[in-house]
Amino acid sequence: MRQKIVAGNWKMNKTLQEGVQLAIEVDKLVAALKNNDVKVIIAPPFIHLTEVKKTVKSGISIAAQNCASEDSGAYTGEVSATMVKSTGAEYVIIGHSERRQYYNEGNKLLFKKTQLALTNGLIPIFCIGEVLAERELNKHFEVVKSQIVEGLFDLSVDDFKKVVVAYEPVWAIGTGKTASSDQAQEIHKFIRDTIATKYGQAVADGISILYGGSCKPSNAKELFAKPDVDGGLIGGAALVASDFIGIVTGF
Numbered sequence: 364m365r366q367k368i369v370a371g372n373w374k375m376n377k378t379l380q381e382g383v384q385l386a387i388e389v390d391k392l393v394a395a396l397k398n399n400d401v402k403v404i405i406a407p408p409f410i411h412l413t414e415v416k417k418t419v420k421s422g423i424s425i426a427a428q429n430c431a432s433e434d435s436g437a438y439t440g441e442v443s444a445t446m447v448k449s450t451g452a453e454y455v456i457i458g459h460s461e462r463r464q465y466y467n468e469g470n471k472l473l474f475k476k477t478q479l480a481l482t483n484g485l486i487p488i489f490c491i492g493e494v495l496a497e498r499e500l501n502k503h504f505e506v507v508k509s510q511i512v513e514g515l516f517d518l519s520v521d522d523f524k525k526v527v528v529a530y531e532p533v534w535a536i537g538t539g540k541t542a543s544s545d546q547a548q549e550i551h552k553f554i555r556d557t558i559a560t561k562y563g564q565a566v567a568d569g570i571s572i573l574y575g576g577s578c579k580p581s582n583a584k585e586l587f588a589k590p591d592v593d594g595g596l597i598g599g600a601a602l603v604a605s606d607f608i609g610i611v612t613g614f
C-alpha cells in the first residue's frame with residue numbers, strides 16, 4: 364500500500380508566533396483523529412521550522428518549502444538541506460511552481476536540490492505541473508514528462524523510491540479552479556506509467572503522487588477517491604486548521 368499524505372504548504376504566510384499557534388491547532392486536531400493512516404506534513408517558512416517541530420506531538424512531520432542547490436558556503440540568504448535536516452524536518456518541497464516561475468528554477472537545478480535533500484536524509488516532495496497555456500495546447504503530458512525525466516530520472520532506484528511526487532497544475536494553484544478528479548486521475552496515471560518505464564512497475568506503484576491546486580475539504584474526497592491520487596499538497600486551505608483537517612479526513 365502506498366503512503367497517503369496530506370501536506371500543508373504555508374508559503375510566505377504567518378509570523379513565527381502565528382505559525383506556532385496554527386501548528387498547535389493542527390496538532391490538536393490530528394491527535395484527536397481516530398485510526399488515522401494519513402501522513403500529515405506541515406511546511407512552514409524556514410525560520411519557523413525549529414519551533415513548529417518542537418510544538419507538534421501528534422506524529423505530524425515537518426517540511427521545508429525549499430533548500431539550496433549547494434551544500435554550504437558563501438551563498439548569502441540561502442538555507443541548505445543540511446540545515447533543514449538539523450531542525451528535525453523530514454521532508455523538503457522541491458520545484459514548487461512558484462519557485463520555478465518567480466525564481467527561475469529549472470529541472471537541472473532541481474535535480475541538484477533533490478540529490479542534496481536525499482544525501483541529507485530528507486524526503487523530497489518534488490513538484491511538477493503545467494501552466495494554463497500548455498494545458499490548452501494539450502502539452503501537459505509532454506511538460507510533466509520532461510519535468511520528471513530531467514528532474515528525477517538520474518536518481519538511483521534506491522533514491523527514487525524515497526521521493527514523493529506532487530502534481531500541481533499551475534492554473535489551479537490559488538485560483539479556486541481545481542482540476543476535475545478525472546483530469547487528476549488521467550495525469551497521475553500518466554506520471555505513474557512514466558515512472559514505470561524507467562524504474563519498473565513495482566517502484567512506480569510504491570510512489571505517492573499528491574494532487575495540489577485549490578484542494579479543499581469540499582473536493583478532497585472526490586480527488587482522493589481516484590486510484591492514482593495518494594493525497595494532496597495544500598496551500599490556502601492549510602492556513603486554517605479546521606479546513607486542513609477537513610482535507611486530511613477526506614480519504
Ligand code: PGA
Nearest residue numbers: 536537576577597598599
Ligand atoms: P493552493 O496551493 O491550495 O492554494 O491552490 C497549492 C500549492 O501551491 O501547493
